[in-house]
Amino acid sequence: MSLLKTIETGLRSLLGHRLRSVLTTLGILFGVAAVIATVGIGQASSDSVTARITSLGTNLLTISAGSSVSAGVFGGAGSANTLTMSDVQGLQDKQSAPDIQAVAPVSQGRESIVSAAANWSTTVSGSTDGWLVTNTRTMGSGIFFSANDVATRAQVIVLGSTTASNLGAGVGDIVMVKQIPYQVIGVLAPTGSQGFGTQDDLGVVPITTAQDELFGGGVQRILLSATSAGTIGSAYLEANQILLQTHHLSDPSQADFTITTQTQVLSTASAVTQTLTILLASVAAISLLVGGIGVMNIMLVSVTERTSEIGLRKALGATPVDLFRQFVIEAGMLTALGGLLGVATGLAVGYVVPRAANIAVTITPLPVLVAVGVAVVVGLVFGVYPALRAARLAPIEALRAQ
Amino acid sequence: MPASDELIHLESITKVYGTGDGTVAALQDFSLSVASGESLAVMGPSGSGKSTLMNILGCLDTPTSGRYWFAGQDVSRLNETELAHVRNRRIGFVFQQFQLLPKLSAWRNVELPLLYRNVRDRRSLALQALEQVGLTNRVDHRPSQLSGGQQQRVAIARALVTNPDLILADEPTGNLDTASSRDVLAVIRELNEQGRTIIIITHDPEVAPVAKRTVHVRDGRLVEQVAA
Numbered sequence: 001m002s003l004l005k006t007i008e009t010g011l012r013s014l015l016g017h018r019l020r021s022v023l024t025t026l027g028i029l030f031g032v033a034a035v036i037a038t039v040g041i042g043q044a045s046s047d048s049v050t051a052r053i054t055s056l057g058t059n060l061l062t063i064s065a066g067s068s069v070s071a072g073v074f075g076g077a078g079s080a081n082t083l084t085m086s087d088v089q090g091l092q093d094k095q096s097a098p099d100i101q102a103v104a105p106v107s108q109g110r111e112s113i114v115s116a117a118a119n120w121s122t123t124v125s126g127s128t129d130g131w132l133v134t135n136t137r138t139m140g141s142g143i144f145f146s147a148n149d150v151a152t153r154a155q156v157i158v159l160g161s162t163t164a165s166n167l168g169a170g171v172g173d174i175v176m177v178k179q180i181p182y183q184v185i186g187v188l189a190p191t192g193s194q195g196f197g198t199q200d201d202l203g204v205v206p207i208t209t210a211q212d213e214l215f216g217g218g219v220q221r222i223l224l225s226a227t228s229a230g231t232i233g234s235a236y237l238e239a240n241q242i243l244l245q246t247h248h249l250s251d252p253s254q255a256d257f258t259i260t261t262q263t264q265v266l267s268t269a270s271a272v273t274q275t276l277t278i279l280l281a282s283v284a285a286i287s288l289l290v291g292g293i294g295v296m297n298i299m300l301v302s303v304t305e306r307t308s309e310i311g312l313r314k315a316l317g318a319t320p321v322d323l324f325r326q327f328v329i330e331a332g333m334l335t336a337l338g339g340l341l342g343v344a345t346g347l348a349v350g351y352v353v354p355r356a357a358n359i360a361v362t363i364t365p366l367p368v369l370v371a372v373g374v375a376v377v378v379g380l381v382f383g384v385y386p387a388l389r390a391a392r393l394a395p396i397e398a399l400r401a402q
Numbered sequence: 403m404p405a406s407d408e409l410i411h412l413e414s415i416t417k418v419y420g421t422g423d424g425t426v427a428a429l430q431d432f433s434l435s436v437a438s439g440e441s442l443a444v445m446g447p448s449g450s451g452k453s454t455l456m457n458i459l460g461c462l463d464t465p466t467s468g469r470y471w472f473a474g475q476d477v478s479r480l481n482e483t484e485l486a487h488v489r490n491r492r493i494g495f496v497f498q499q500f501q502l503l504p505k506l507s508a509w510r511n512v513e514l515p516l517l518y519r520n521v522r523d524r525r526s527l528a529l530q531a532l533e534q535v536g537l538t539n540r541v542d543h544r545p546s547q548l549s550g551g552q553q554q555r556v557a558i559a560r561a562l563v564t565n566p567d568l569i570l571a572d573e574p575t576g577n578l579d580t581a582s583s584r585d586v587l588a589v590i591r592e593l594n595e596q597g598r599t600i601i602i603i604t605h606d607p608e609v610a611p612v613a614k615r616t617v618h619v620r621d622g623r624l625v626e627q628v629a630a
Contacts, residue, residue, distance in 0.1 A: 001517050016505055312501045315462060317490020317518040319483045395462045399501065
């Protein structure tokens with residue numbers, strides 16, 4: 001029998017059992033839709049993490065206190081307070097660190113900022129005038145504090161745009177942190193990033209002022225920016241060399257600090273989101289498999305129900321291959337239909353969820369194609385056994401069944 | 403070896419069902435030949451082995467031993483696919499239960515055997531076959547919209563449409579009333595008069611006279627041959 005005629009016969013038989021066909025395709029539908037939606041959500045969150053990290057500037061290096069695992073000894077990153085302002089001065093020396101463009105120490109904590117109008121809790125950082133460059137930020141209004149402000153422990157603060165608007169405070173206003181007044185001298189231009197970890201909700205004060213009045217003497221991290229993306233490697237080596245000197249360490253494996261580049265952070269973050277996406281997609285793939293078993297089940301029912309039809313077709317000259325093809329194609333059509341409906345459902349989820357739940361979904365063609373392809377293959381594979389049963393029926397016995 | 407005008411030549415056919423101690427011989431040392439253009443009625447009570455004979459004659463089953471030549475070809479050792487081709491090209495079946503597919507119209511049912519040999523113009527061939535059995539005005543009716551006699555005539559059209567060497571009818575009137583039976587038998591007789599070889603399997607003595615020759619099967623053996 002020609003392929004076209006086989007497909008037509010299959011369609012006829014599926015249409016003859018409309019409700020059953022639709023119910024059978026549901027399993028595949030949900031499987032495909034789930035794969036598309038979960039991969040879409042995973043893709044979107046990975047994109048947004050990447051975008052957020054990239055927006056910090058790819059020239060950025062971060063030095064934190066404590067070592068990572070090195071030579072089998074775990075130093076406990078950030079556990080020891082080993083960074084000091086003299087490290088910062090060493091790194092600012094253009095002679096020994098020509099590839100370091102800007103340096104900014106950071107010590108931060110969560111504080112309540114009180115304005116005339118409101119009370120707002122946010123992250124307050126103590127830093128130096130290098131903060132603006134290392135974080136690749138620009139001012140929206142007013143100015144950032146100067147090296148002189150740091151030296152004189154000025155009582156000044158720069159606010160993020162969200163923080164400023166929540167406090168109802170602008171340039172020139174006075175806000176209180178821990179009952180000490182600070183003058184707002186600038187508001188940062190918004191980055192547009194939203195949700196958890198936004199970079200528009202913060203306050204920055206001179207680190208000297210912060211050490212005196214907020215968090216004490218330490219430096220939690222030092223941010224460095226290399227002169228360009230191409231000099232990150234040499235900036236890394238220079239910073240490492242300087243810190244080993246200022247910490248009086250002769251053996252690099254004993255380093256009590258860790259330098260990370262944005263590229264490292266980026267690859268770690270994308271590895272994490274990728275693992276999550278794979279996990280979610282595997283759960284969805286299992287539902288595809290369950291859908292496939294449903295298809296096999298219904299095809300077995302169909303073979304049993306149509307035993308006498310199979311017998312008749314055999315008597316009229318259908319070969320075992322004809323009948324095998326007939327039933328495999330029917331199963332394939334069931335799952336192809338489920339796959340297409342699943343794509344429609346998946347796309348609908350991708351449209352509705354971002355609007356209803358503020359979760360971003362990025363649908364790319366590849367997972368859609370893979371999901372439909374897998375659905376069709378599942379149908380063909382799970383159709384094989386019922387089709388073999390049909391092909392192997394003895395014509396006389398099949399004819400007798402009625 | 404069969405003679406040249408023989409369409410069917412059975413030589414010492416034995417068919418045994420079951421294995422080991424529980425074997426039953428449905429046909430024993432059964433020989434028969436049917437000439438081209440002949441009409442034959444095979445009679446016998448139920449359990450006599452006539453259904454087994456019909457399955458072997460129709461290439462639906464293969465004998466345990468013995469040879470079967472059909473139109474000069476030894477078909478007793480063919481595999482399933484080869485047998486399917488012989489059935490499709492050379493044999494037309496008429497069953498007691500009509501065996502029409504309920505969801506297809508009359509002409510779609512008649513078309514079925516042609517689907518398995520990729521013939522063009524299936525519709526016009528099907529309409530010709532329906533005309534031969536006098537159902538020109540019923541081609542788009544479903545089986546449920548037809549009387550029993552009409553359904554059996556659709557089935558005969560389906561058997562005819564491939565222009566087979568043999569039409570094998572298994573109790574063709576078993577489910578029909580007297581008037582419809584007469585109708586269907588008339589169609590079968592006419593086909594034979596046009597030169598087609600006919601074998602009717604029946605237990606009904608009123609059906610047998612439609613054929614020019616009658617043979618009896620009892621306990622798996624050929625017991626008598628009566629020339630009409």
